[in-house]
Amino acid sequence: MSVTSTSTAGGVRPMKLVGAILLTLAATIPWFTGSTFHFHIAVMVCISAMATSGLAVIAWVGQLSLAHAAFAGIGAYTSVLLVVRFDLPVLLGLPAGALVAGAVAFVIGSPLLRLRGVYFVLITFALNELFRLIMLDIPEYSGGSSGIAGIPKISLFGITLSSYQAVYPFALVCLSLVIGLLVLIRRGQLGRRFAAVEENLDLAESSGIPTARTQNIAFTIGSAIAGFAGAFLAHYVGFISPETFGFQLSVSYVIMLVTGGRLALWGPLVGALFLTPLPEFLRGAVEYQHIIYGVVLIAVLRFLPQGLVGLPAQLAQKGGRA
């Protein structure tokens, strides 16, 4: 399935409009309910959606990274160390986290991306573990297993966003910027190159597309976005440890991406919007939470192979047949 074919599928435009309205309405829920907890969940959705968007960019060139949490961790530690040790404003720490994560991805990307499919998945899995173990072994920088507590909150031009209600609009702005970047990539020449590489690597290569460089660009951009999301998470939650960025977090991002729609532009956002609050409905039902979570995931993957984003198209198709 090509990237372009999903984005230009005809006949679902009204559905897309409905989707956009629903997303906007979902974004305003916390203001309607006024619940601080809902603001917290909404901020977590934004952070997850940003990180998953980064993973989507990598998926657009046909690769699946299981080191995404590690890049989020690199961004988080970079920002926290710069802010705590060098008194850098958080507003600069966040992009610095993205830059360092992107730079690391760029350096290791060219040898790693020679691997494809399951081999790339395995090597990135190993990378994520390597990151966690290295961080555990340098407690003077990472806080070791104790982690770093009391991380300064996000502040904008001297104003600290101390309440969840204040953080949420900023999180929405950041998420919009990330999605805006995705739209730009998707509509530009780079997006077409990504799609060609994802569709058929050999054909793209023979057409003169520098496939290795294209994949590395996607890996760098995706990991930089993860770094930004990780830095945001660190300053929002106020506590990080190497365990925060373990393999499980990488898997959660993959699940969000696949559930939302692996190649769709809005897939990461929809996946995060669905899966971040889901555990909250199940938190009290300890005995059944993992079973229910599993069943929901299997149902989505079985009946919605294009992810939740494909639901309107599938409904429209069924409606047409009827």
Next chain:
Amino acid sequence: MKRNSILAAASAFALISGSAMAQETLKIGALVTMSGAGASWGNGMKRAAELAAKDVNKDGGLEVGGTKYRVEVIAYDDSYKANEAVTAANRLVFEDKVKYIVGTVGSAPILAIQPITEENGVITMTLGFTAKALSADKSYTFRPNPTTAEVAQPQIDWIVKTQNVKTVGALFPKDETGEAIAKDLAGAYEKAGATLAATEFFERDRVDFIPLLTRIISQGVDAIELDGNSPVTAGQIVQQARDLGFDGVILRTGGPATQEIVNVAGEAAAEGMFVHSAFDPGVESAKAYEERYVETYEEPMNGFSPFFYDGTKMLFQAMQDAGTVEDTEAVKVAMENITDYEGILGTMNWTGQDRYGIAHQLDSPFYIARVTGGQEEIVARCNSAGCE
């Protein structure tokens, strides 16, 4: 006659609704680990809060400042993860509006939720072993259970002296709790005249300890220390160490877990182990609590549970002393002022001013027991000064 019955029914209804209005609900959060390796600790804590709540609800509720409160425990699982704990804490504090939380189990989770709980004046009672959990600037956090820092030295002194132990090997989970305990134990063994000669760190979900134990045993250690490991993990280590032919002393100087260890390792493997014990079954109230726990939940009781039962009861008393459930600052002060509390485990007092800078650590008697036929048999009685 008919009119009289209507009047009687109306007055009865008024009486019922009147009394219903007088009783309010007091919500207590239980933010504990209910899935994964730490679940037996978490369930022990949650159930302790539930049993304490049941006690007061049975008498019509907790009477504070002339109002009766029916106590409701809201339990959430944190899966022993800091991020999960933060979300659950947010939910408890802002959605469920609780002002008292029993939890967390883990050290990293308590450090992660303290910015929320301390800022919002929410009293927490944590099991977390990290020394950083208690400090002068975290005045709403209390710890009702003794940690390795409190109990290790007297027990290790006794074991080293009576069992002629010179070198010890130990396995710890590679996290905040494990590392804090490893550091405490290394110092305690050195002070007692022995050395913690071989240490191995592992991921908490590990189940195969043969490679780690082989390395430890090959160094010829006299004893293997299990402190810091979850009850189930400790049981697996005991079984695998004995399978490898280790016939030295196996001991656990902190964290009551005997029943779970025996269940996992089997009676034969656990025979002769020295364990830290939180209570003396000879004490009637402690024994009664254990029986009640087993009868209610049909599972063996984790040894931390009684501390949290006493801790929750102390919290109730503090609310009554302060005459409020809303003003947690007043409840906190009343809690600090409780002295010589007669709990099910014995007489309790707050300590920790010297060690942590704040006296929010509960001090209680403890014991060294030898496992005989799958049961604890007390061989020494201890307090912070020593064991005999």
